Amino acid sequence: MPAGRGIATITLVSGHSGRTGPPAPKSVLARGLSLLDTFSAGEPELSLAEISARSGLPKPTAHRLLGELVEWGALERCRPGHYRLATKLFRLGQLVPRHRLLREAALPQLEELYELSHENVHLAVPDNLYTLFLEKLTGKESMAIRSRVGGRMPSHCTATGKVFLAWGGRDRLRRIVDAGLPRLTPKTIVLPGLLHQELERTVARGIGINREEAEPGVAAVAAPVHGERGQVVAALSITGRSHRLDVDRLGGLVRAAANTVSATLSSR
Incomplete structure (x- = not known):
């Protein structure tokens, strides 16, 4: 890396905002995407309560949007009240x-x-x-x-x-x-x-x-x-x-x- 570039000149300041969770997104699209973003490699399956808490959305709103995502093929119900990512997202990712x-x-x-x-x-x-x-x-x-x-x-x-x-x-x-x-x-x-x-x-x-x-x-x-x-x-x-x-x-x-x-x- 050329001199003067990289991280050597960065001054780090830790600045936690004190926020306990992410703000609830406003648009319908953003809300749906926020539900998908709650999943992680270590937890491939989540309950409605977990998804609601992580996304910042009320349970009724999360439940309605989860149903639409299941119908579209982004998610699937693996057992009552629990969801996981579906193969349609994998196919899109390969593109x-x-x-x-x-x-x-x-x-x-x-x-x-x-x-x-x-x-x-x-x-x-x-x-x-x-x-x-x-x-x-x-x-x-x-x-x-x-x-x-x-x-x-x-x-x-x-x-x-x-x-x-x-x-x-x-x-x-x-x-x-x-x-x-x-x-x-x-x-x-x-x-x-x-x-x-x-x-x-x-x-x-x-x-x-x-x-x-x-x-x-x-x-x-x-x-x-x-x-x-x-x-x-x-x-x-x-x-x-x-x-x-x-x-x-x-x-x-x-x-x-x-x-x-x-x-x-x-x-x-």
Whole structure:
């Protein structure tokens, strides 16, 4: 990264607004979308009460809109009073051109990284305050971890998320800090100043490193994928047992793979 760019000049100020929940959206479309946004990878199924509380909508309004989303095919009822995302959303997601091109460009490199490491290998993209996993390769020798395709994890405690924060500009970093830095493990960085220092090291190294910050016993290393204008559009990562993950060796491999993906995207 050229001198003077990145996160080195950012001054972090933690500024929680004190709000207990999101404001209720006003338009019918926004309300329907807010219901879909309540679902997460860790909780694929939610009750009406949970959806109402998370969206900020009254139960009668949420119930009516949930019925319309079920009829359209975005949701399905899995048991009385409970809902989960339906396959129509998955089909629509596969049509996103940018993500499809990323997966096509990255898959050969992901396969090579897996053969070299036999660890979990990911392709991720930034998704608001999170890192979203577009692809994951794993095998019988790989450690079982929380991530899954289509799942999201917080940015401040994941290797791919640190890549997006380190190269994502001051606005993304400030939004992360203002939203709070939840502690997932005893090693999660939860102080803004320490996170700032970690992101400066990420830029200097050219790779993001997670040392048991998202899951106990799990470490990861990630490198940025650049688009045709030089912006970071994705990240590749290798994740495995912290006691055996050779960060120096695998960091070089994942960085070389990410550079190859960047070149492929530029050529297209």
